[in-house]
Amino acid sequence: MNEDEQVRPDEIHQAIGKASNYLVQHNFAITARNLLQVLHAQDIMSTNARQKAVLVSARQFLKLKMLRD
Numbered sequence: 001m002n003e004d005e006q007v008r009p010d011e012i013h014q015a016i017g018k019a020s021n022y023l024v025q026h027n028f029a030i031t032a033r034n035l036l037q038v039l040h041a042q043d044i045m046s047t048n049a050r051q052k053a054v055l056v057s058a059r060q061f062l063k064l065k066m067l068r069d
Contacts, residue, residue, distance in 0.1 A: 007057040015039065015058040032066050
């Protein structure tokens with residue numbers, strides 16, 4: 001991934017959606033904390049640099065939302 005290439009908002013939303021889907025399938029509550037944990041776990045397991053960037057951006061987005069609310 002190029003350093004100047006930005007993660008698109010739709011990629012962030014898709015990553016959060018997949019994390020939410022995982023939580024629902026495993027009967028966990030969809031909370032910001034649980035979403036952050038799932039996104040972090042996916043980041044650890046991912047070997048794709050682009051996917052890692054998307055997951056890190058999604059986590060940053062959720063952390064900012066938690067601070068605002």
